[in-house]
Amino acid sequence: MTAKIALSDVHKSFGTKDVLRGVNLEVETGQSVVVIGGSGGGKSVMLKSILGLLTPDTGSIKIDGRETVGLARNSRADIDHQIGMLFQNGALFDSLPVWKNVAFRAIQNDGMNEADARDLAVDALRQVELGPELLDLSPASLSGGMHKRVGLARAIASKPEIIFFDEPTTGLDPIMTDVINHLIRDCVRELGATTMTITHDMTSVRAIADKTALLYKGEIIWQGSTNALEVSDDPFLNQFINGLAHGPIEVEGQQLDTAQTAEAV
Amino acid sequence: MNFLATIGEFFLAFFAQTGRLSVFIGQTLAAMLRPPIYFRIIGQQIIRIGYFSLPVVALTSFFTGGALAIQIYYGGNQFNSEAIVSSIVALGITRELGPVLGGLMVAGRVSAAIAAEIGTMRVTEQIDALTTLSTNPHKYLVAPRVIAATLCMPILALIADIIGIFGGFVVGTQSFGFNAAIYVQRTINFLTVDDVSSGLIKAAVFGFIIAIMGCYNGYYSKGGAQGVGRATTNAVVSASILILAANYLMTSLLFSS
Numbered sequence: 001m002t003a004k005i006a007l008s009d010v011h012k013s014f015g016t017k018d019v020l021r022g023v024n025l026e027v028e029t030g031q032s033v034v035v036i037g038g039s040g041g042g043k044s045v046m047l048k049s050i051l052g053l054l055t056p057d058t059g060s061i062k063i064d065g066r067e068t069v070g071l072a073r074n075s076r077a078d079i080d081h082q083i084g085m086l087f088q089n090g091a092l093f094d095s096l097p098v099w100k101n102v103a104f105r106a107i108q109n110d111g112m113n114e115a116d117a118r119d120l121a122v123d124a125l126r127q128v129e130l131g132p133e134l135l136d137l138s139p140a141s142l143s144g145g146m147h148k149r150v151g152l153a154r155a156i157a158s159k160p161e162i163i164f165f166d167e168p169t170t171g172l173d174p175i176m177t178d179v180i181n182h183l184i185r186d187c188v189r190e191l192g193a194t195t196m197t198i199t200h201d202m203t204s205v206r207a208i209a210d211k212t213a214l215l216y217k218g219e220i221i222w223q224g225s226t227n228a229l230e231v232s233d234d235p236f237l238n239q240f241i242n243g244l245a246h247g248p249i250e251v252e253g254q255q256l257d258t259a260q261t262a263e264a265v
Numbered sequence: 266m267n268f269l270a271t272i273g274e275f276f277l278a279f280f281a282q283t284g285r286l287s288v289f290i291g292q293t294l295a296a297m298l299r300p301p302i303y304f305r306i307i308g309q310q311i312i313r314i315g316y317f318s319l320p321v322v323a324l325t326s327f328f329t330g331g332a333l334a335i336q337i338y339y340g341g342n343q344f345n346s347e348a349i350v351s352s353i354v355a356l357g358i359t360r361e362l363g364p365v366l367g368g369l370m371v372a373g374r375v376s377a378a379i380a381a382e383i384g385t386m387r388v389t390e391q392i393d394a395l396t397t398l399s400t401n402p403h404k405y406l407v408a409p410r411v412i413a414a415t416l417c418m419p420i421l422a423l424i425a426d427i428i429g430i431f432g433g434f435v436v437g438t439q440s441f442g443f444n445a446a447i448y449v450q451r452t453i454n455f456l457t458v459d460d461v462s463s464g465l466i467k468a469a470v471f472g473f474i475i476a477i478m479g480c481y482n483g484y485y486s487k488g489g490a491q492g493v494g495r496a497t498t499n500a501v502v503s504a505s506i507l508i509l510a511a512n513y514l515m516t517s518l519l520f521s522s
Contacts, residue, residue: 053393073401080399091394094385105398108405154398 002065004029004162004194005050010059012045012218019045020056021218027196027211032188034197034205036240037215038249043198046215047164050196051085052076063162081109084160084193088167090151092139098125099135102153124157125150127190128183145176149183156187163188165197169204181207202241205229214240216249289481293411296403306409314375314410314476315417319424321374322367326425329362330354330432338441350441351448352455354433359456363425364418364464365512368471371414371421372504376479379410380500383483384493392484407484411476418472419465426461463519470515471508478504 003026012020019042027033037043048054050061052068061068063079071079092101100107102124103117112120122132128149134142142150148168155163168184169177185208188195197208205212206226213223214237222237229241239247337350383406386392395402430452437443479500486496 048393051393051397053396073396077399080397083397085394085397087390087394089389091390093391093394104400109399 003027003062004031004064005196006060006062006065007046007050008060008062010046010049010061011057012042012049012054013057019218020049020059023059023215023218023220025213025220025223027194029194030192032185032195032197032208032210033213034199034209034211035213035215035220036199036202036205038240039200041215042218043215044166047166047196047198051083051164052080081158082161084155084158084163086148086151086155086163086165086168088170090139090147092142092147092150092154094139097136097138098142098150101139101150102157104154105158120157121153124153127156127187128153129179145172145179148172148176148180152180152183152187156191156193159191161193163191163193163195165195165199167199167201168197169199169201174203177201177203178207184208202243205241285485286481289484290477292403293407293477293480296401296408297412299404301404303405303409306405307412310409310413311417313378314371314413315421318371318374318417318421321370322421322425323428325366325370326358326363326429327432329366330358330429330434331436333357333362333429334433334436335440338437350433350437350443351451354437355430355452355456356460358429358433359426359460359464361464361512361516363429364422364468364471365508367422367425368418368468368475368508368512369505371418371472372475372478372508373501375414376475376500376504377497379476379479380483380486380497381493383407383480384486384496385483387484387486388489388493402484407477407480410480411473414472414476415469416472418468418475422464422468423461426464463515466519467512467515470511474507474511475504478507 005025005027007023007025010020010023011018023042023046025033025035035043035046045054049056050063050068052071052073056069059069066079068076068079073080092098093104096104099118099121102121103112106112106120107114107117118135121135125132125134130146130149130153134146134150139147139150152168155165165184169180172180181204184195184197187193188208195208197204199205209226209229211223211225212229213220214234215221216236222232222234224232229237232238235248238244239249333354334350337353383392386406392402392406395405434445434448434452437448438445482496482500482503483493486492488495
């Protein structure tokens with residue numbers, strides 16, 4: 001069976017800095033894959049490459065078996081149409097009220113009239129447990145949690161087949177984190193969508209992942225099911241999921257393994 | 266060797282920037298000509314760029330017209346030629362000062378605002394969000410602003426012309442005791458359609474420059490709030506310099522022919 005999303009040997013550099021060094025990852029239809037990894041590890045670059053916001057230097061990114069690397073924006077319109085995206089900070093349009101944000105794609109691309117677009121927004125907001133009283137508010141007047149939920153409503157409003165989540169719980173309190181994780185899981189289940197999430201948050205990983213991949217220094221160095229995650233003896237994975245300062249993962253260019261620390265002392 | 270490397274780096278950066286700006290202008294022109302065209306956003310931008318720039322353009326041109334009348338009167342007085350005040354004010358305002366000063370004032374107000382708005386959208390990923398929502402940012406953000414500014418600037422320049430000439434009229438009649446009817450008659454007799462239309466053509470080009478530099482600097486801003494601030498400054502400076510350079514070129518072309 002063809003993978004819904006397939007990355008093969010994807011490389012991307014900025015100047016002399018190699019950010020992606022041969023990423024290989026497959027996401028099956030209906031699967032929820034979470035990519036974890038430290039800051040600066042290339043997660044966002046990988047996501048932007050899949051979305052076509054960045055062009056990889058080499059390698060292949062296929063969506064539904066169709067090569068997307070090198071495709072002009074116009075030529076991937078049908079692919080874009082089946083994708084929803086929740087950005088880290090929501091990326092809601094400041095100049096538009098909540099309902100126009102949520103129904104943006106339907107208004108701009110499908111020519112939906114305002115009455116139907118408002119109904120669509122009400123429905124999408126209901127799915128993220130928000131009421132119609134928010135419809136005419138400006139995004140600037142929303143709290144961080146509401147911002148994320150409206151962003152989620154916008155991502156699912158067009159009922160996409162694939163949804164990407166960029167750090168969906170960053171900056172939220174633990175209760176709101178749990179709310180967002182549940183909403184993601186419920187919305188995805190309801191839509192039957194394929195999802196890819198990038199996060200640092202292990203609570204999110206355990207709540208929403210079918211499969212987890214660890215991206216380190218531009219390569220996927222471990223991938224497996226959520227159950228395998230808990231029992232793996234991979235030293236990189238263990239250091240990351242347990243949040244340990246010491247281990248094989250270099251933090252900010254400095255290797256903090258036990259031996260070095262002892263030597264320093 | 267370091268000196269040569271610095272010169273080389275400067276020229277490479279200059280050519281890279283010029284190339285990127287050329288591609289940006291090409292993409293914008295394509296977006297302006299191909300559907301969908303967002304008429305509602307163009308209307309909103311006409312109000313923001315044109316209507317809200319009226320006070321600043323009106324005040325600038327009024328005082329400039331008045332100051333010009335004083336300068337010509339005292340300069341001309343040496344040769345006993347104060348009678349030419351009305352005609353030179355009209356000529357100076359319509360051909361040069363109306364469009365150029367109006368353009369510079371609008372560049373300060375509009376180019377900065379556009380760069381700040383689009384720059385903020387860039388650093389908060391709103392432009393990426395537009396793209397993922399199958400909307401071309403050039404069509405949705407850039408083209409409406411460029412169309413609106415290109416349409417508005419000639420109208421603003423025409424208003425600047427009228428108010429600037431009026432400023433000269435007020436100073437001439439109130440301070441120097443010119444006869445109002447003769448002043449108006451001399452202005453009408455001296456001014457030709459070409460004087461006004463050349464200024465309006467310039468103003469349209471200045472409008473394009475103002476919007477494109479605001480959009481370009483905002484679109485490629487990076488580095489958070491500091492980057493947006495830098496984009497805003499660059500937009501105003503580059504738009505102002507390009508307006509003056511374009512004015513020189515167009516004046517040479519329009520009046521040498």
